[in-house]
Amino acid sequence: MAKLHIDALNKSYGETKVLVDVDLAIEDGEFLVLVGPSGCGKSTLLRMIAGLDAPTSGDIYIAERKVNALAPAERRIAMVFQSYALYPHMDVLKNMTFGLKFTGVPAAERERRVAEAARMLRLEPLLKRYPRDLSGGQRQRVAIGRAIVREPDVFLFDEPLSNLDAALRVSTRVEIARLHRLLKATMVYVTHDQIEAMTLADRIVVMNQGRIEQVGKPLDLYYEPANLFVAGFIGSPAMNFFTGRVERIEGGEALVTGPCIGSVAVPAATFSPGDDLTLGVRPEHLGQGAGAFSTSGMVELVERLGEASFAHVRRADDRLMVAEIRGRDTPAPGESVTLSAPAQDIHVFDARGRRLAATPVNSA
Amino acid sequence: MLKQRAETLGVHVILIAYSLIAIGPILLVVMNSFKARKAIFGAPLAPPNADTFSLVGYAKVFHASHVVTYFGNSLIVTLASMVLVLLLGAMAAWALTEYRFRGSTALALFLSIGIMVPIRLGSVAILKMMRAAGLNDTLTALILVYIAQGLPLAIFILSEFIQQIPKDLRDAARCDGVPETRIFFEVIAPLLRPAIATVAVFTIVPIWNDLWFPLILTSSDSTHTITLGVQQFLGQYITDWNAVLAALSMAILPVVAIYVIFSRQLISGLTAGAVK
Numbered sequence: 001m002a003k004l005h006i007d008a009l010n011k012s013y014g015e016t017k018v019l020v021d022v023d024l025a026i027e028d029g030e031f032l033v034l035v036g037p038s039g040c041g042k043s044t045l046l047r048m049i050a051g052l053d054a055p056t057s058g059d060i061y062i063a064e065r066k067v068n069a070l071a072p073a074e075r076r077i078a079m080v081f082q083s084y085a086l087y088p089h090m091d092v093l094k095n096m097t098f099g100l101k102f103t104g105v106p107a108a109e110r111e112r113r114v115a116e117a118a119r120m121l122r123l124e125p126l127l128k129r130y131p132r133d134l135s136g137g138q139r140q141r142v143a144i145g146r147a148i149v150r151e152p153d154v155f156l157f158d159e160p161l162s163n164l165d166a167a168l169r170v171s172t173r174v175e176i177a178r179l180h181r182l183l184k185a186t187m188v189y190v191t192h193d194q195i196e197a198m199t200l201a202d203r204i205v206v207m208n209q210g211r212i213e214q215v216g217k218p219l220d221l222y223y224e225p226a227n228l229f230v231a232g233f234i235g236s237p238a239m240n241f242f243t244g245r246v247e248r249i250e251g252g253e254a255l256v257t258g259p260c261i262g263s264v265a266v267p268a269a270t271f272s273p274g275d276d277l278t279l280g281v282r283p284e285h286l287g288q289g290a291g292a293f294s295t296s297g298m299v300e301l302v303e304r305l306g307e308a309s310f311a312h313v314r315r316a317d318d319r320l321m322v323a324e325i326r327g328r329d330t331p332a333p334g335e336s337v338t339l340s341a342p343a344q345d346i347h348v349f350d351a352r353g354r355r356l357a358a359t360p361v362n363s364a
Numbered sequence: 365m366l367k368q369r370a371e372t373l374g375v376h377v378i379l380i381a382y383s384l385i386a387i388g389p390i391l392l393v394v395m396n397s398f399k400a401r402k403a404i405f406g407a408p409l410a411p412p413n414a415d416t417f418s419l420v421g422y423a424k425v426f427h428a429s430h431v432v433t434y435f436g437n438s439l440i441v442t443l444a445s446m447v448l449v450l451l452l453g454a455m456a457a458w459a460l461t462e463y464r465f466r467g468s469t470a471l472a473l474f475l476s477i478g479i480m481v482p483i484r485l486g487s488v489a490i491l492k493m494m495r496a497a498g499l500n501d502t503l504t505a506l507i508l509v510y511i512a513q514g515l516p517l518a519i520f521i522l523s524e525f526i527q528q529i530p531k532d533l534r535d536a537a538r539c540d541g542v543p544e545t546r547i548f549f550e551v552i553a554p555l556l557r558p559a560i561a562t563v564a565v566f567t568i569v570p571i572w573n574d575l576w577f578p579l580i581l582t583s584s585d586s587t588h589t590i591t592l593g594v595q596q597f598l599g600q601y602i603t604d605w606n607a608v609l610a611a612l613s614m615a616i617l618p619v620v621a622i623y624v625i626f627s628r629q630l631i632s633g634l635t636a637g638a639v640k
Contacts (some may be wrong), residue, residue, distance in 0.1 A: 097538025
């Protein structure tokens, strides 16, 4: 259990910059999720925290202790890998205790820790089995158990659920959340799955192309994305974007028009007539009928999930937008629809993709 | 369907023909080693029967020469070379694939040259070197030469296998606090078992069968190997075929035994369960 502090961390392979000036402070006991598309540098960041890769520049502090020059084991971290990385020639018990022998944990203490971890993860009946005789979910539980017995300051998870099938992913996710509550340990968790990020995290770090785009609580990221990237990345299906231009400003409101949208008034922020904007509306905020914000198109496909249906609608600029429609009354493919959203659900981004501050915030 | 069957048949015909060609001479040697001299020449292709059966060759081999010593020498040289080739080869392969250090590429290249250049080209230099080191007519000299002979291919094959071991395993071991040497011996080496068995077979067979280096590096009966020892039955004018065939038949046995032992280790899927 410890704070983790990352200061101006850079990593480049030759000319390729993998991480650019990453600063991050992780609180004691916090569950921090690093999320981003593949190649965004999130795994590299995790591996550098673990000590498996060396940073090009910058410092890492664990529990107020600079760990740059320390080997992984000396950093008091434990890592859970996507591939589980169990030792195939050792049974479950040996897998969990193997590392402890080298770190000077006495035999009695080893037994106590394994017994506790096994109880926590319901591994008792599996202790004598070999990894090849375990299912994917069981293997991942063993891998987590191996991390727990180390009693580390920081747990590092590298996409631990990616190899599991959908049902197991949900149950293992719940398991990890439960463990975090139980252990009250600092955890850093890497995933490309924004649902995992939203459900598990105390705070989420959204990364893109080696940079941190935004750090915040899951719902803050959802309702107040700092920029277009975060807005598009968090939320599924993704937010719909519409280009627009400020026509005129009057009475604290800006009138915006665009190729696919009817003119809409948004609160005036730091922009002036003629500015290009991007308006973002989440699928669940788009409804049929009239509203402050309106757009139209032809339904191309309807995905029925039960609690809601997603209508994929072809717009005037030939791009697709998605509207979430509740209930049984879904439009049919080929039908023309008018969709609208209330003013407070419109996200406004400037030409450079940054969120405009005066946009109303609907914090649920 | 029919075409498939014809193809399978064709493949089998070729494989069976190859097996016969490969096994034929060995069978001939073993068969004739159990026959009297007259029968060997009279009907070389016939299996031994009640009339022609004779153990005279084996009797001669055991009485007339130091066959037991030769066998012992061959075993010592082969096993010692094998153990050292495997140990040094696996360690070198691990170092060359796992660690980047100054000159590692050059070193890997240098070692791979050994696969391309036959070691016998250096026979004269080796002989001089062994003499200078005071090692001529010792088993140590043979072992050293065979290590040099076997190492390049061993490193090459083991490097390929090591690259197939998931990198996460070694990372996990490092996070677990396992020291580097223990990672090699307790995590990597056990996973290399199938590869090590392969390399062992590749290493042993040419060493056991080698005639050249025992011929130039050993001179006394106490250091001869079995392949060299057999030669004493081959004379310029008279060859004791009974003894030669008996000795050769016996010389085949250990190689076959070792092959059987190691081929059991050649089980695939040993890493199953390590990573998905």
